[in-house]
Amino acid sequence: MRIAVIATCLGDAMFPQAVKATVEILERLGHEVVFPEAQTCCGQMHVNTGYLDMALPLVRHHVEVFADAADVSVAPSGSCVGCVRHQHAMVARRGGDEGLARAAEELAGRTYELSELLVDVLGVTDVGAYYPHRVTYHPTCHSLRMLRVGDKPLRLLREVRGLQLTELTDAEVCCGFGGTFAVKNAEVSTAMLADKMANVLTSGAEVCTAGDSSCLMHIGGGLSRLRSGVRTVHLAEILASTEQGTPARDVVFDTAEVGESKGVHP
Amino acid sequence: MTTDLGMPTTAPDGVGFLRGTESFPVAAHRALADTQLRRNLGHATRTIRGKRARVVAEVPDWEELRRAGEAIKADTMARLPELLEQLEEAVTARGGVVHWARDASEANAVVASLVRGTGADEVVKVKSIATQEIGLNEALAEQGIAATETDLAELIVQLSDDRPSHFLVPAIHRNRSEIRDIFLRALPGVDPDLTDEPRRLAMAARAHLRRKFLSARVGISGANFAAADTGTISVVESEGNGRMCLTLPDTLITVMGVEKVVPRWSDMEVFLQLLPRSSTAERMNPYTSTWSGVTPGDGPQAFHLVLLDNGRSNVLASPEGRAALHCIRCSACLNVCPVYERAGGHAYGSVYPGPIGAVLSPQLTGISGPDDPNASLPYASSLCGACFDACPVRIDIPNLLVQQRAASIASHRTPTAQDVAMRTVAAAMVSPARFRAAERVLGLGRFAGRSGRIRFLPYPGSQWTSARDLPAPPAETFRQWWKRTRGSQS
Numbered sequence: 001m002r003i004a005v006i007a008t009c010l011g012d013a014m015f016p017q018a019v020k021a022t023v024e025i026l027e028r029l030g031h032e033v034v035f036p037e038a039q040t041c042c043g044q045m046h047v048n049t050g051y052l053d054m055a056l057p058l059v060r061h062h063v064e065v066f067a068d069a070a071d072v073s074v075a076p077s078g079s080c081v082g083c084v085r086h087q088h089a090m091v092a093r094r095g096g097d098e099g100l101a102r103a104a105e106e107l108a109g110r111t112y113e114l115s116e117l118l119v120d121v122l123g124v125t126d127v128g129a130y131y132p133h134r135v136t137y138h139p140t141c142h143s144l145r146m147l148r149v150g151d152k153p154l155r156l157l158r159e160v161r162g163l164q165l166t167e168l169t170d171a172e173v174c175c176g177f178g179g180t181f182a183v184k185n186a187e188v189s190t191a192m193l194a195d196k197m198a199n200v201l202t203s204g205a206e207v208c209t210a211g212d213s214s215c216l217m218h219i220g221g222g223l224s225r226l227r228s229g230v231r232t233v234h235l236a237e238i239l240a241s242t243e244q245g246t247p248a249r250d251v252v253f254d255t256a257e258v259g260e261s262k263g264v265h266p
Numbered sequence: 267m268t269t270d271l272g273m274p275t276t277a278p279d280g281v282g283f284l285r286g287t288e289s290f291p292v293a294a295h296r297a298l299a300d301t302q303l304r305r306n307l308g309h310a311t312r313t314i315r316g317k318r319a320r321v322v323a324e325v326p327d328w329e330e331l332r333r334a335g336e337a338i339k340a341d342t343m344a345r346l347p348e349l350l351e352q353l354e355e356a357v358t359a360r361g362g363v364v365h366w367a368r369d370a371s372e373a374n375a376v377v378a379s380l381v382r383g384t385g386a387d388e389v390v391k392v393k394s395i396a397t398q399e400i401g402l403n404e405a406l407a408e409q410g411i412a413a414t415e416t417d418l419a420e421l422i423v424q425l426s427d428d429r430p431s432h433f434l435v436p437a438i439h440r441n442r443s444e445i446r447d448i449f450l451r452a453l454p455g456v457d458p459d460l461t462d463e464p465r466r467l468a469m470a471a472r473a474h475l476r477r478k479f480l481s482a483r484v485g486i487s488g489a490n491f492a493a494a495d496t497g498t499i500s501v502v503e504s505e506g507n508g509r510m511c512l513t514l515p516d517t518l519i520t521v522m523g524v525e526k527v528v529p530r531w532s533d534m535e536v537f538l539q540l541l542p543r544s545s546t547a548e549r550m551n552p553y554t555s556t557w558s559g560v561t562p563g564d565g566p567q568a569f570h571l572v573l574l575d576n577g578r579s580n581v582l583a584s585p586e587g588r589a590a591l592h593c594i595r596c597s598a599c600l601n602v603c604p605v606y607e608r609a610g611g612h613a614y615g616s617v618y619p620g621p622i623g624a625v626l627s628p629q630l631t632g633i634s635g636p637d638d639p640n641a642s643l644p645y646a647s648s649l650c651g652a653c654f655d656a657c658p659v660r661i662d663i664p665n666l667l668v669q670q671r672a673a674s675i676a677s678h679r680t681p682t683a684q685d686v687a688m689r690t691v692a693a694a695m696v697s698p699a700r701f702r703a704a705e706r707v708l709g710l711g712r713f714a715g716r717s718g719r720i721r722f723l724p725y726p727g728s729q730w731t732s733a734r735d736l737p738a739p740p741a742e743t744f745r746q747w748w749k750r751t752r753g754s755q756s
């Protein structure tokens with residue numbers, strides 16, 4: 001299958017390791033991955049901050065870039081796919097562009113979050129991964145309640161050799177990120193993060209994973225500040241890891257604060 | 267061009283409680299520092315969340331019921347004027363009197379003159395959010411009429427000169443030792459040896475309220491539902507105090523937001539299954555009172571229904587916001603909201619707190635500009651979506667929040683710093699070349715320590731780094747990696 005990868009603006013600029021891992025998993029499974037280079041951002045930040053008019057050209061740009069790029073599109077992000085699937089047509093309609101709304105709906109119908117693509121479209125749960133660590137999984141709100149990915153990420157994680165899954169108490173409660181919420185209501189956001197971190201720490205895991213780099217940036221940023229000894233790793237990076245190593249991996253937060261931890265790239 | 271039909275479009279300023287005095291983040295700051303409040307709220311919401319989940323799971327057709335509730339409400343809003351006239355006719359035919367109030371001031375004036383007309387200077391009240399919305403108690407007090415709240419939690423709030431912080435449990439922010447202190451301070455004739463045992467607290471309130479019930483000549487209530495076909499009003503409650511208010515006085519005055527009408531008596535079948543499980547997590551609430559007009563020789567002999575608009579027409583007129591009127595005030599969205607759980611109801615300023623309040627209050631009042639406290643309410647959410655899943659009538663609150671954020675921004679007469687920044691970013695994002703350039707000059711790297719961890723950023727980045735590190739940007743973006751490794755493709 002020809003698959004277009006949506007790097008997402010955050011993934012492109014700040015967390016490329018998750019996007020690289022997505023490419024590697026899909027290529028390993030024998031698919032052709034393309035990266036439409038004109039892509040920028042799905043517009044989620046604008047939509048969710050209320051700049052619906054400004055988001056209209058972004059939606060148009062996304063549709064133009066991806067409409068003919070491949071059979072399906074995939075992003076290692078529940079919230080970006082959530083925006084494409086549940087908000088793009090709304091933004092277009094609100095802006096009076098019914099044609100764009102229809103095109104956005106058509107594209108959204110074949111745009112998937114990574115775990116959805118693997119389990120629902122490609123029909124695999126064992127992607128040949130090896131990751132010998134204790135891991136807990138945080139279901140991000142948009143993957144859980146906007147996309148309804150359900151237990152797909154967990155089914156993928158259960159097939160990873162060497163991986164020990166530990167249960168996260170109150171897993172389905174928001175971590176407090178929420179995009180601009182994290183800065184506009186920084187204190188409430190931090191209070192929510194405190195409870196999420198407490199649950200991550202009591203889970204006994206070494207790694208907290210999720211399907212969204214944005215939420216992981218928030219949870220990982222808190223865990224790093226506390227020198228907690230627990231790090232955050234995107235689901236795609238775990239699934240891309242094999243006995244041959246973790247090719248896509250960058251150290252995001254160096255939890256021990258020793259030496260340089262600039263990214264290591266293949 | 268718009269035609270002014272003389273209808274006030276939004277609720278008036280200076281009367282009632284739909285708007286606080288400070289923005290949500292400022293009010294939340296205080297609440298977050300109150301450890302007792304955090305503990306009380308955390309305990310109460312966690313308990314009710316667990317119970318609700320259990321009783322909802324018992325109902326095999328819960329999703330169908332939710333869809334039925336949603337459909338009835340959508341139908342109601344689509345023909346609200348017609349249904350209200352039908353309701354007026356039915357109530358009038360059964361001996362009631364219907365009054366139409368465009369706003370809080372009119373509603374207060376109608377109620378005050380009705381009470382004065384009976385010669386009474388005291389009224390008993392069933393818990394009613396609509397009368398809190400319009401500031402009825404305060405308006406009556408100005409006319410020398412004392413109103414006594416008879417719902418236990420509402421009484422606690424009234425005695426402590428406090429504001430309610432939850433639909434169902436207005437004193438959810440209080441624990442029992444605080445309640446004991448309030449009773450000792452403010453409850454007339456209270457036993458000085460009162461303990462904080464729940465039963466003794468309830469008995470103390472009961473003794474006080476019984477005296478009020480037996481002497482009151484006027485009762486004032488809100489309404490949960492009003493069936494347009496039969497003119498039947500209903501109030502759903504747990505304590506039985508409402509039942510006393512609704513049956514003992516000679517005169518009953520009900521103040522009802524116009525959105526509470528439902529087309530048919532038989533629609534109650536749906537809502538009486540949805541409401542108790544969603545609100546108190548009970549299979550059925552202990553007291554459901556229904557009445558149609560007056561019945562000679564039984565109960566109040568005069569019944570007045572005040573239909574309150576107070577900005578509701580404004581909400582109804584907005585296709586993107588109208589669903590906020592579907593709310594049946596069960597409070598499930600408050601109980602599951604992680605923001606409400608930590609900030610509490612008072613932080614929202616309005617009598618409508620929580621996720622639904624964040625989308626209803628700004629629509630009822632309108633948003634006057636970036637400094638309007640209600641402009642901050644739609645942002646008091648991480649858009650986690652827990653409210654939608656809990657809502658018994660499937661109100662898509664996350665979408666309403668986004669729409670109200672747009673309304674908030676539309677109220678800016680001159681662009682704010684954020685508006686300008688967002689416009690610049692949006693412009694860069696439709697041009698791949700400019701986007702690449704922007705990525706390169708992001709330049710966060712210079713704030714990184716030796717470990718590649720950013721521990722401090724200047725404002726507004728400091729809002730992030732106050733509690734969270736940020737990784738330094740990678741040496742290579744994904745785009746650069748792709749070009750380097752697959753340069754020839756795509």
Ligand code: SF4
Nearest residue numbers: 593594596597599657
């Ligand atoms: S919005 Fe829904 S969940 Fe919230 S109080 Fe209203 S009916 Fe209940």
